[in-house]
Amino acid sequence: MVKVAIVTDSAARLTAEEIKEYDIHIVPLTVQIDGTVYEDGVTIHPEEFLEKMAQSSTLPQTSQPSIGAFKETYDKIYQEHPEAEILSLHLSSGLSGTVGAAQQAGSLTKADVTTFDTLLADRSEGFVVLAAAKAAKAGEDMDTVVAAATTARSESHIYLSFRSLTNMVAGGRLSKTQGLIGNLLNIKVGAFVDAQGKVDVMLKGRGMKTIAKFNDEVIEKMKGYTEMLEIGISHAGVAEEAQALADRLNQIWPDINILISTTTPIVSTHTGLGALAILYRAR
Numbered sequence: 001m002v003k004v005a006i007v008t009d010s011a012a013r014l015t016a017e018e019i020k021e022y023d024i025h026i027v028p029l030t031v032q033i034d035g036t037v038y039e040d041g042v043t044i045h046p047e048e049f050l051e052k053m054a055q056s057s058t059l060p061q062t063s064q065p066s067i068g069a070f071k072e073t074y075d076k077i078y079q080e081h082p083e084a085e086i087l088s089l090h091l092s093s094g095l096s097g098t099v100g101a102a103q104q105a106g107s108l109t110k111a112d113v114t115t116f117d118t119l120l121a122d123r124s125e126g127f128v129v130l131a132a133a134k135a136a137k138a139g140e141d142m143d144t145v146v147a148a149a150t151t152a153r154s155e156s157h158i159y160l161s162f163r164s165l166t167n168m169v170a171g172g173r174l175s176k177t178q179g180l181i182g183n184l185l186n187i188k189v190g191a192f193v194d195a196q197g198k199v200d201v202m203l204k205g206r207g208m209k210t211i212a213k214f215n216d217e218v219i220e221k222m223k224g225y226t227e228m229l230e231i232g233i234s235h236a237g238v239a240e241e242a243q244a245l246a247d248r249l250n251q252i253w254p255d256i257n258i259l260i261s262t263t264t265p266i267v268s269t270h271t272g273l274g275a276l277a278i279l280y281r282a283r
Helices: 016-021 046-055 067-080 098-106 122-137 142-155 166-170 176-184 208-223 239-252 265-271
Strands: 004-009 024-027 030-033 036-039 061-063 085-090 112-117 156-162 187-193 199-206 228-235 259-262 276-282
Touching (some): 004 067, 004 122, 016 122, 061 265, 067 085, 085 098, 085 122, 085 142, 098 112, 122 228, 122 276, 142 156, 142 276, 156 208, 156 265, 228 239, 239 259
Parallel strands (some): 004 024, 004 085, 228 259
Antiparallel strands (some): 030 036, 228 276
């Protein structure tokens, strides 16, 4: 008997094996490029998205799932497991209105839905979803599953670098003047997702040495933890650099299986091509 069913969105970076093993239900975000709307992970995938973004004359726009899409998922779970509670864990409210749409949908269904703001994205959002899903598969009740998610959220972090300020300006993160000057001066940026689930700039400088310095600082920070639990590397079109960074991290933490993946459209839309993220869970 299913006690707690797990729902998340397509911004969470999960493998097909993880989704199947823990019976995780995915509600896709949408992305619009050149007038065409795609469902993330359904009608478009990360690599294809990057190709279209590189060729597009305008920046893409991402949208949270509709209330109807969430309700449809909740109703289906209710029909199959009417006794089950639903825990719906989502992309940071600091980046998207996804969790708000899930809350609204929860009030329109017969299912008993609890929503959870991970305050994260990509593989770090995935860390939280997996912690909850593992507890749910073990037969734990809702309070225990939520507690597992809460612990994982407090232990999970995102640090990312990007090479152009164009998308940051379009997303309202920087003024047009700052973006223009930054691009002319070859400014690179290192950032992190803060406790409120928003992206904050941590380091700015000229040239690729800035990104190398940023990654060095993040790795030193990681070494300060007592236990490293999980690591992911996500990128927007720089697979070789992502692999090199993962190899470097595996020299320090050889027992961790590092998932290397192309980042989700919600992240690459804001960072642009060339973004590289270190995502980890540690205590």
